[in-house]
Amino acid sequence: MRTIRAAIAMDPVEPFILGDYELEKPRADEVLVKIVASGICHTDIAVKEQAVTLPLPMVLGHEGSGIVERLGDGVKHLSVGDHVVLSGDSCGSCRKCHHGLPSYCDAFVERNLTGCRVDGTSPLSAGSEPVRGRFVGQSSFATHSVVPGRAAIRVDNHYPLELLGPLGCGLTTGVGTVMNALRPSAGSSIAIFGAGTVGLAAVMGAVLSGCHQIIVIDPISSRREMALSMGATHVLPPNDSALVDELLSLTRGGADFSVECSGVPEAVNAAVMCLARPGWCAQVGATPAGTLHPLDMDHVGFGRGIKGVVMGDANPQTFVPYLAALHAQGKLPYDRFVKFYDFSGINQAIADSKSGEVIKPILRMGR
Numbered sequence: 273m274r275t276i277r278a279a280i281a282m283d284p285v286e287p288f289i290l291g292d293y294e295l296e297k298p299r300a301d302e303v304l305v306k307i308v309a310s311g312i313c314h315t316d317i318a319v320k321e322q323a324v325t326l327p328l329p330m331v332l333g334h335e336g337s338g339i340v341e342r343l344g345d346g347v348k349h350l351s352v353g354d355h356v357v358l359s360g361d362s363c364g365s366c367r368k369c370h371h372g373l374p375s376y377c378d379a380f381v382e383r384n385l386t387g388c389r390v391d392g393t394s395p396l397s398a399g400s401e402p403v404r405g406r407f408v409g410q411s412s413f414a415t416h417s418v419v420p421g422r423a424a425i426r427v428d429n430h431y432p433l434e435l436l437g438p439l440g441c442g443l444t445t446g447v448g449t450v451m452n453a454l455r456p457s458a459g460s461s462i463a464i465f466g467a468g469t470v471g472l473a474a475v476m477g478a479v480l481s482g483c484h485q486i487i488v489i490d491p492i493s494s495r496r497e498m499a500l501s502m503g504a505t506h507v508l509p510p511n512d513s514a515l516v517d518e519l520l521s522l523t524r525g526g527a528d529f530s531v532e533c534s535g536v537p538e539a540v541n542a543a544v545m546c547l548a549r550p551g552w553c554a555q556v557g558a559t560p561a562g563t564l565h566p567l568d569m570d571h572v573g574f575g576r577g578i579k580g581v582v583m584g585d586a587n588p589q590t591f592v593p594y595l596a597a598l599h600a601q602g603k604l605p606y607d608r609f610v611k612f613y614d615f616s617g618i619n620q621a622i623a624d625s626k627s628g629e630v631i632k633p634i635l636r637m638g639r
């Protein structure tokens with residue numbers, strides 16, 4: 273047992289509260305990681321505010337990066353001192369895991385969304401009371417975490433570790449949705465709805481794929497400017513009833529691909545209606561369970577489709593080091609939309625993310 277500091281989400285109203293907790297030693301298949309930094313993702317806020325109804329109280333955070341401090345006997349791919357980016361947990365033995373698609377693991381929910389290990393225990397406690405400390409395999413709003421070995425991805429020690437956490441969720445989701453799920457050929461056109469972290473990462477994925485038209489739709493002008501600086505060729509505000517017509521005109525008949533990152537029903541419709549034939553829309557924005565949406569099936573019937581994509585259809589163990597290398601080469605300049613905060617500034621960071629002022633807040637956990 274060791275004492276660590278963590279930010280706990282108690283309920284939808286109270287701010288995050290920093291406090292001291294006890295953390296167990298890693299089990300055979302686990303790793304103790306000193307968290308250096310953690311990005312804040314919209315999913316953390318959605319769980320805190322119970323738009324996504326997971327059990328609280330819980331330590332949230334799922335874009336952690338850190339240093340391996342201690343290893344269980346069964347973890348063979350890491351050493352003490354390794355720099356790691358944390359990702360979601362998966363079983364490693366189901367059909368999807370064997371196919372390199374762990375975000376569709378049969379055990380995804382129990383391993384990532386309960387805040388506990390599969391056996392119902394948590395490595396974290398307050399006195400004799402267990403505290404949920406296994407959110408998305410990591411609960412990274414903490415100075416330390418005990419994580420499953422499979423959720424820790426080794427990265428080159430020369431990379432700027434405090435910047436790398438968002439590679440584990442937001443960047444993997446955006447770049448992977450384009451490069452793994454849609455796979456546009458060079459010269460394709462793509463429309464991207466939403467210019468938050470995921471949408472901007474999708475822009476970078478489209479640039480890397482050689483798309484010749486990259487059109488970004490977002491209501492905030494500063495985000496549209498950011499999209500242009502990332503390689504978007506055109507930007508549009510969404511509050512225009514002629515949006516679909518404008519997209520059809522810009523693309524001379526329709527976009528080959530679209531990515532919907534906002535979860536707004538009108539955007540889903542536009543993302544499908546702006547498609548060429550054939551054309552594919554990737555649905556990435558989170559919508560509450562039970563959300564229904566009408567689609568013009570005559571339009572879809574002409575070779576168009578919509579597919580949901582989780583974590584960019586990526587295998588994080590190979591995709592995260594690839595993204596880190598791209599960043600080191602200057603091909604993934606997401607540091608331009610990052611703002612760092614001290615761990616104690618977590619509530620301000622969340623307020624700035626919700627207001628749209630900051631695209632990707634990252635918390636520095638300190639010594």
Ligand SMILES: [Zn+2]
Pocket residue numbers: 313314315316334441442
């Ligand atoms: Zn996330």
Ligand SMILES: [Zn+2]
Pocket residue numbers: 362363364365366367368369374376377378379
């Ligand atoms: Zn699995």
